[in-house]
Each structure stands twice: as C-alpha cells, then as structure tokens.
Amino acid sequence: MTQTERPGNQTDVQKAMKAFVSAVRKLGPVHYQSCVKCGLCGETCHIYLTDPTILNLPVYKAEQIMKIFRRYYTFLGRFLAPWVGAQSLTKDVLESLVETVYGRCTACGRCGLHCSIGFDVSSVIRTGRTMLAEIGKVPSSLQAVVNNQITTGNQMAIPRRELLDTVEWLCQDLRLEMNNDSVIIPVDEPGRRILYLINPREVKFFPLSLLAAAGIFHAAQESWTISSRFYDVTNYGLYSGDDTAAAAITRQVIDEARHLGVEEIVLSECGYGFRSFRWEGPNWLGRAYDISARSMLYLIWDYIDTGKIRIDPSRNPERITLHDPCNLVRWGGVSEPQRKILKRVCMDFQEMMPHGADNYCCGGGGGMLSMSEYGDRRILSGSLKAEQIRASGARIVAAPCHNCADQLLELNKKFKLGVEIQSVTEIVYNAMVLEMAEQSEISNSDADDSFNVTPSV
C-alpha cells in the first residue's frame, strides 16, 4: 500500500510539522506533556489486551507523538533531546508512524476515559493521522473512501440513478410489508421538516434499515425526505485525519439541508457519522450550524414515548443485547435513548458487561474495517467483544452503527456466535403495530375526500 511509496522529502516533513503545530494548538499542549507513564491505559485497550506487545500499549503509541512534541516545545527537548527521549521529525519517523496510528489504534477513546490524569490519549495518537494525511500517507484503501465522498458525495460512489432506483424498489417492498399502497419514501422534497441521512451501505448492501426507517416515519406521519445528492451520514475524514476533507464533506450536507429548507437533520444509526456530524463538524467548519442535528435514536424514542407509533414487544421475544459504538456512546454521548427503546420493544433485554461509555470497541472502528492490511488484527482485537456477546446469551445483537454491524457480522462468523445483527431501527420496525386508524386509511386510500387521519396519541 502506501508503504511502497518512497518516504517524503524535506517539504513533506515541513508540511507534517505545520499540521502538527496546528493539531497541538487545537487539542491543547497540556495533552502532549501530561502523561505520567503509569501504564493503566494498557488495561483499557482492546488491541493491547488481545495482543499484549508494547507496540500496542496506548501510552507507547501516544509516546511516538509526545516525543516529537518534547523536541520542539520543551527547553530540555530542544537542547538535550537524547536525555529526555525527544525525537526530531524526519521522513523515517513519519513512515514508521503509519502502522502505529492507523494499524494499532481504532481511536475508540477508552484509554482516555480511564487515564489516571485524564488526558486524551487517542486524540494525541490521531495527531499522527493528521500529519500523515497532510503528506498523502493515508493507507490507500482508506483514502479511496475519502476520495469517493469528495467526488461523488457518498463513500461507495453510488450513482444518483442507482439511489433513486433502489428507493423505488424498497418502497414497493415496504408497501407490501405494511399492506398500504400510500407509503412513499420522499426524495429531494423541499420544505419537509426532516432531512434523513443514511449510510450508503444501506443503499448498496443492507437496505433493511432504510426500509425500517421509512416504515417508522410513515407510521409516525413524519414530514421527511432524503436527498439524492448528499445523503451520506458518514465522514471518512475523521478516520484519515484530513480535517480539510472532513470539513468539505460536512459542508456538502449542511448546504444540501439549507437548499431543501428542512428544520432538522436526523442521522441514521452510524457511530462515527454521528460523532463527525454532530460534534466534530462545527469545529471543522469553524462555526456552529444554523440547523439542528440529532440521532435517529432520539427521534424513535420520542415517537414511542408520545405514542406516535405503537409497539408490541412480544414480536421480539428473543433475548437482545446492545452493542455500544464508541463514536456514538463514548464520544457522542448518546447512551440512553437506545436503552429506553430496547426495554420497550423486546421481551428480554440483556446488557453486555461492561457497557455504555465503558464498552469495548468491536475492533472495526477508526477506519480499520476498510484497511484489509490490518484484517487479522481487527478480528483478534474483536475477540473481547465476541466474548461479551456470547456471555450475554443473546440471540440478537442490536448495533446502532453500520460500521460496527459489519465487524460484528465478521465476529459472528469467525467466533461462531450464532447471533443476528440488527439495527435498533429494524428491531423497532419489527415490533411496530399499525394503528386501527391507519388500517382504515388503507381501505379508504382511494377516496380523495377521505377524512384526515390523526393517530391516537
């Protein structure tokens, strides 16, 4: 991959240095010089725990960045570099960072949560990604996805026609499933209340979550639309470390929302998509959004809580456990709605241990899923999650993140877990009961003077 390219020249080192200085300013120098080398982070890292070599120790990974900081930002580092283990930035150093920052860290942030002094270990490691992105040393499989997003508006380079055809096809299925010919999946409708963003994976390979969302929106009589141009909730700029690309991807969506005149952007179940769009986006753009954005999970909980959709939990009789995607829960702060939802829509909900903000990464985060070169490590580091799932005794794993879902499918196969992986949206859709009013609407749907149906609340 990129390792086959020649190391960068002096200009590359200067560019990387510039990116380093800017990253340090953004995160704050305190994060680069506070580490007391206690090593506690080793006990928190799924990669280290499943392969305890020093190369996988979070503090070791962060140290590769911190020693560059010492060289340029501290008195002793500047004048007595070898004494304090300070390291000048060279092309060889940059080259050696590739595996450390992309191949040995999923940026899940569990180390930072448990850090004895509370510095943000994984963001320090991500500084390495920012430097490498600046000089074009992002692993090519990861960079291909960023390029797709910039040039086509979606990470899988799905043509617009294909999106439209897929939506039409799904709509036909949905009509059959809901036994209602009036169901539509609105595309590019201006003036709707909600713009719903999806993961392109839902169009290309796994459309049942989009079908479920459309069914829920219909039942709740929501005013919504998807866009045929910029519907991608994801942002691989977060993974590659390229903040300029990340800002451009964010801007595409914000501009589209403004163009369609929606009141709110709702993000489908995608962990890093949520973190990127909800939290990192304003930083990348350098300003707050003038439009609100929230996770689909909050909206679904609102529908259930206010009675806009009716639920029969006996339709989900099997034990369900919940995976906590790092970017949604630990980084994004969305922990409650999915739990409230699952407790209402199934008969037997079982938490994993540990769970919530203290969860383990599934191993597929940080762009790991798209970098085949680290495939073995990805599966090995997911063994902790596999054990958690097995111990829960669940038959179904709710995964509110499409990226995690793919990794969990892999773990299911490799560790013979015998479970099904579903999005929360699908599980809710499965338990949804159509209102009597709704059903009478079906029989009256041809009559144009039929009454205006309001759901019972």
Place this chain on the structure above:
Amino acid sequence: MQIGDKEIQFDKDGFMKEPGIWSADVAQAIALEEGIEKMSEKHWAVVNYIRKYWEENDLAPPVRLLCTENKVSVREVYKLFTSGPARGACRIAGLPKPDGCV
C-alpha cells in the same frame, strides 16, 4: 489455499488477491468458509450474477439488482449468505473487497 494445480492467495479480509484466477471450485471452497456446505442453485445464480456484473462494470452490483435480476427477496439474500452480500456473496464470487463500510 490449493485448488487443483493453482495456489489461491487471499488478503487479510479473505478476499482474493488475484480475482482473475477465480473458478467454480474456488467459489465452493470460499463458500465452505462461509458455512455453505454445498452451493445451491440459488447461491450459484447470485454468485454468477455478481461475477458477471463485476467483469462488465469493475464494480460490485447493488443489492437491488442482485434481487430483481435473480428473483430473490432481500431477506432471502441474507439467509443465503449470512455474512451479507459484500463479505459473503461478493467474496465467494472472487471480487476484491468493496470500498467503505463493508
């Protein structure tokens, strides 16, 4: 993996490194890893369709075409290939790994 007189190599995701040397025997061997003892007619229909589409377009087909062209429902596809269309069916069809969240 040795199939006949050919040595088949895979990347660390289990996708073929040289998609060009794919054959029905290779497909069945990968299918076995996917827990498919013997590929049924439906398995073959989907896999052959993916292969043909890829050879013509250099892309994995979207699941819509997979379903409509082979008269299978989307829920059926997941039953046939428990790892899903990408890591299951496309892998058996000898394609390189598709980009992105798969």
